[in-house]
Amino acid sequence: MALYRWWRLRLVGSVEHEKVIATIAEESGWSPRYLFMTIMSAGIAVLGLLLSSPAVVIGAMLISPLMNPILGLGFSLALFDFREMRRALIALGAGSVCAIAFTATIVALSPLQAPTSEIIARTRPNLFDLGVALFAALAGTFAIIRGRGGTIVGVAIATALMPPLAVVGYGLATWNLPVLGGALALFVTNFVTIALSATVMARFYGFGHFLSSQQSWTQTIVLMMVFVAMAIPLAFSLKRIATEAVTVTQVRSFLSDRFGSSARVTQLDVDFDARPITIRSVIITPRERMQRTPVLQSELARQLDEPLRLQLDQVLLEPGAGALEAQREELRQASSPAAAETARIAALARLISLAAGVPDDAITIDRDHRRAIAAAAPLPGAALSTYRALELRARGQAVDWNIAIVPPRAELPQIVFADGSDALDAAARDAALTSAWAARRWNIPVLAVPGLTQDNPETPTLAERRAMAVAAIVRAQGVEAVPAPDAGAAFRLAPAGNSVLAR
Structure with missing residues (x-):
């Protein structure tokens, strides 16, 4: 009883509960300012990651407002305030989606898309990350409750909420699923740990002490189960990292x-x-x-x-x-x-392996002729144009090397003309170029062009003019074009000797 009285008088009694709750509620919801600061923080974070600049990344952490709705979620759990809980979750979810979409757009438009050390560092969460988030969240919640909000700056840096979201956007833009999944796991680890730690600290300072004993036990059991559920996979990840470190030591x-x-x-x-x-x-x-x-x-x-x-x-x-x-x-x-060249070739192999989705040793490197060839692994939902874009991206990182990524065999893309037109717009031209590129990668020397004729008519029909335009592009890429039956307004090329796959 004496301990309970001390807790009620010295801890609970020293806190202005209504003022703290009002402060949390004011900052934890959706607002134009919250949206603007989230997007700006996301933009700074992804640029810092692409440039591998820790200082820029730290700047993004400082202005990120994501901590506010997460703390609001933690306090709403302590109070069993489902209205505030829904409000905080909407703000957190909407802000996260906007941050991911904005960072993915920046990465898609950026000429720098190679994974940097700052990006890789946020793709392997482990038990230590949970510990950092736990201690930082307890410190941040204590600062809010005791009116020492300046500590939140350090907490924002320690928990690093925005950089993992920016890496999720990077993984989405480059369709690098391992990077996307690892960064998302780190973000979820951080935000769940912060929310639950805030709940624990809020209950310790008497927020929600009017709840029934049944509700308190429910909170305790749920908190323990969530922490255990997160700790198990993170512990396995930590064990793997420790095993790798031991292996490196053994090799040395x-x-x-x-x-x-x-x-x-x-x-x-x-x-x-x-x-x-x-x-x-x-x-x-x-x-x-x-x-x-x-x-x-x-x-x-x-x-x-x-x-x-x-x-x-x-x-x-x-x-x-x-x-x-x-x-x-x-x-x-x-x-x-020689050493610089060896290091550069190793970096090139890693770059191609990430683009093609295959291990480094699956890449054929010809140092004498400066050529690198990789057979790409099938990527879910990827079209031939995706593999061509990956190859162009890899070539942009090593302009003095001839890089070839061989895509999995698939149908060539359809080439669609506007009604009554024989002109190739940007999309149709890109489809023709992709078809010729895939044929070269598959060592197919001849493509059948729908509507193409052997002779050169004086007044060609619309289908013949279209076929001649496509054939000119294909031949310019070093692939022979031969006639195939007319396929109408929308058609696709096919290896010579195969049937034309028309729509």
Whole structure:
């Protein structure tokens, strides 16, 4: 009883409940200001992510108003105020949708679309993220209740609500589902943890103390179940990250032991997404300590108890070279054109693998002729034009390389003319170019064009004029065009010898 009286007098009694609730209700709803600040914050966040600028991303966190409806949701749960709960959820949902749509539009229009370190960092939520959101939310709720709103600035940075939403928009615009799913999981983890932590803190300070014991127990059970439900998958994610860190340490230790103390492991990269996992490393070692890569690969696979592929570059030092010479060689190796080219090719392979949806080792790299070829994995809902756009995007990142992404086999797109017209508008021209591009990628040398004739009539019909316009584009792309039966106003090309698939 004494503890209860102390709680009622010293904690609950020191809080102006009506004032706090009024402040929360005023800031947690939908308003033009809320919409404007959400969109501006989303725009700043996605630009900071694309530029890989932590300072810009932090600026977006500072002006993001998403914390307000989440706190409103937490307090409404503590009070069992379903009207305020619905109001906060509408504001949060509408703001999130607007932020995702705006960021997706910016990414779609941006020439910079390669995933940066800032983007990748927000695609793998784990148990630590839940802990950060929990502690930051408790601090933020305490600041609101005790009238110290300035602390909310630090809480906004710690919980990082807007950057994950911006990454969701990035994943939507680039149709990168793993990135989209990971960022969405991080956002959900943050906002649910903040809302439930606010509920706990609000109940601790006496908000909703008039509720029945049954309602209080219901809240307690629901809170515990939600936290457990979120903690289980995040714990698995944390375990995976920890396992990968241990593996990297084991690989480095193995290489250091095998090459000896006179050698130095200067670069080590382990690709856990490849099957088998791929290990790339550069080692500076005396010539007499040189090792055979296949032998090391077999021994390391046995030690890790899983298949792997080891790509090892050994920089050999002449006998008598000391530590100073090793450091000089390391600097030369890091700054040499060969090392820079190797790093660039590795980055190019990662870029193409993300665009094609395949692992790095599925990409064929021809260094001598500067060509890279990848057979794209089927993407749900993707048309041939999607794969062509992905290839053009990858080429824009490496203009001196010939990059080819081979799409899965599918019907060629329809080419539609306006009624009574033989002119190719932008959409029809793009469909013809996509058809020729797909034919080249599939090594199809000849396409059948509906309505095309062998001779050159003096007064061609509308269908013949249309066919000639399409054939000219196809031939300009290095693909032969041959006649096929007329398909009417809307038709599609087909490999020669196959039936024309007309609508």
